[in-house]
Amino acid sequence: MVETKQNFDSRLRVLTRKHRRMANGYTTRLRGDGLIVVKPKRRKAQFPxxxxxxxxxxxxxxxxxxxxxxxxxxxxxxxxxxxxxxxxxxxxxxxxxxxxxxxxxxxxxxxxxx
Incomplete structure (x- = not known):
């Protein structure tokens, strides 16, 4: 039971981090097998x-x-x-x-x- 909760918590942390990064924009790509994969855009270091x-x-x-x-x-x-x-x-x-x-x-x- 403890192992299941730890597994769930780690998956939840990964999804939360990905969701926060996608708030700044994201891109979608179609893989060769037909699956659409959503990835957050990388932040570019911009000179002010x-x-x-x-x-x-x-x-x-x-x-x-x-x-x-x-x-x-x-x-x-x-x-x-x-x-x-x-x-x-x-x-x-x-x-x-x-x-x-x-x-x-x-x-x-x-x-x-x-």
Whole structure:
């Protein structure tokens, strides 16, 4: 009796796990003997593109805000000091340099705010 219950519980666990996986989608295949077999779709590891784009847009907005609030001369002076620092500071200066995207955001913001 105990063996029958353990067998039933293990089959029930397998079916429950398969059912949970099939909640995300499934495929059906016809085997050579005519039996239709249902299998859950495999989940693909997806890169969060929308999140990465939001982070990138936020970073450019931050750079534009810094450029507007400090002014171009002060911003350039601080970048020059960073470029003369350690390797990490030089990398930060390279990342924070005023690129065309940042300049476009600054121009757009200045035109629309003033």
């Amino acid at each position: 593109l929308k999140g990465a784009l939001l982070v990138l847009a936020g970073f450019f907005a931050f750079k534009a805000f810094m450029l507007i609030s400090l002014g171009e001369l002060t911003y350039a002076d601080r970048l020059a000091r960073l470029q003369n620092g350690t390797i990490v500071e030089q990398a930060g200066a390279w990342v924070m340099q005023a690129d065309p995207v940042t300049k476009t955001i600054v121009t757009f913001t200045r035109v629309n705010l003033l």
